[in-house]
Amino acid sequence: MKRHQAFKFELRPNGAQVRLLRQFAGTCRFVYNKALALQNERFERGEKRLTFGQMGLMLTQWRADKTIPWLKAGGTAQTQQQALKNLEAAFVNFFLKRADCPRFKKKGDGDSVRFPQHFKIDHQNGRVWLVKLGWMRYRNSQSIVGTVKSVTVSLRAGKWFASILAEREVEIPLPESRSAVGIDLGVTTFAALSTGQTIAPLNSYKKHQDALAKAQRRMDRKVLNSRNWRKEKARVSKLNARIANVRRDFLNKASTAISKKHAMVCVEDLKVKNMTRSASGTVDAPGKSIRQKSSLNRVILDQGWCTFRRMLEYKVFWNGGIFIAVPPKYTSQTCPACGHVAAINRSKQQFACVECSYHNHADVVGAMNVLRAGHAQLACRVNGAAIPSATGTHRSDLAISWPGAVEVAESRWMSRGRYSS
Ligand SMILES: [Zn+2]
Numbered sequence: 001m002k003r004h005q006a007f008k009f010e011l012r013p014n015g016a017q018v019r020l021l022r023q024f025a026g027t028c029r030f031v032y033n034k035a036l037a038l039q040n041e042r043f044e045r046g047e048k049r050l051t052f053g054q055m056g057l058m059l060t061q062w063r064a065d066k067t068i069p070w071l072k073a074g075g076t077a078q079t080q081q082q083a084l085k086n087l088e089a090a091f092v093n094f095f096l097k098r099a100d101c102p103r104f105k106k107k108g109d110g111d112s113v114r115f116p117q118h119f120k121i122d123h124q125n126g127r128v129w130l131v132k133l134g135w136m137r138y139r140n141s142q143s144i145v146g147t148v149k150s151v152t153v154s155l156r157a158g159k160w161f162a163s164i165l166a167e168r169e170v171e172i173p174l175p176e177s178r179s180a181v182g183i184d185l186g187v188t189t190f191a192a193l194s195t196g197q198t199i200a201p202l203n204s205y206k207k208h209q210d211a212l213a214k215a216q217r218r219m220d221r222k223v224l225n226s227r228n229w230r231k232e233k234a235r236v237s238k239l240n241a242r243i244a245n246v247r248r249d250f251l252n253k254a255s256t257a258i259s260k261k262h263a264m265v266c267v268e269d270l271k272v273k274n275m276t277r278s279a280s281g282t283v284d285a286p287g288k289s290i291r292q293k294s295s296l297n298r299v300i301l302d303q304g305w306c307t308f309r310r311m312l313e314y315k316v317f318w319n320g321g322i323f324i325a326v327p328p329k330y331t332s333q334t335c336p337a338c339g340h341v342a343a344i345n346r347s348k349q350q351f352a353c354v355e356c357s358y359h360n361h362a363d364v365v366g367a368m369n370v371l372r373a374g375h376a377q378l379a380c381r382v383n384g385a386a387i388p389s390a391t392g393t394h395r396s397d398l399a400i401s402w403p404g405a406v407e408v409a410e411s412r413w414m415s416r417g418r419y420s421s
Pocket of ligand 1: 340356
């Protein structure tokens, strides 16, 4: 099994290199947006989307265009091709319903450049060489394992980072434990396990909300784009970065602990993407109770369920375990003792069966039902004998492994006559 792992380091570019990095990122954003605009126009006209290869030919023309000379000067063909690759991935994720439709990138939102070649890494001396940029020092905070495939440089809260992607061959390990666990993700308890354990939410956003709101207000009082405004803006993005760090740390620790302890992990397929999508609804179907929903949305985003699930999935996979997502049907209403299904079985945090008087923490009951559904799904899969358990246990993997899945999903969207969902 090939394992890809990214190693992230803080870069120390000099002034000239920072200017060049901004240029590189700017041209990538330009290519991404121009290609997206072109695809959207084609869609409006009912034409087929250009393939990645065709977009590459367009890029060659753009780079030769005398009216935009800075495109060729400000980056390499390889880095700009990577922007097209990112757009292609965004479309695929959208067609497979894993993400919203691709949006235009604004300056400063996720500025990054990927170098698929023309780089050298001198890890001993903590420096990386990139084409046109030369040698750059980085904070050598960890070792790199495997063959380096690409280097992605990105800007976050005023600092540049290099994410070095390495590939190595690993044996699929045998899981250390043989136990299975079901997980119920919730708002009041972040996660409840079928073993009875619960994990309290971190709510990193809420904790720092006051400080953030204050900084935001200070920023709003300053003259737009003035020196003081920029100072406050840097403070706001620093706070945001700190919140994100605390949250990622929490999610990493929680997911590592679970994936180490259990060989099979089942979670509810909550479609977090749908829940957090616009609470205000679409033009055709305006949302109801917008205020309540958007505050719930913020809690969900704050809790980082999506990230948690993703972390769990790959960590379980790395440990040789099985990850199963089950549809959330009656998981909160079914009695684990007698199987009776009733909405009145659950009241807030308590579960009490009206048939057999079994009672427990409501979220733990949810987790037990998730585990049972996971076992059932696994049994079906083993009987079908179609997929060996280690090759991908999540539905989205199944979708990709089926040739033509993306095309079918895309034509389904095309026939609807609009991209927006
Ligand atoms: Zn019961």
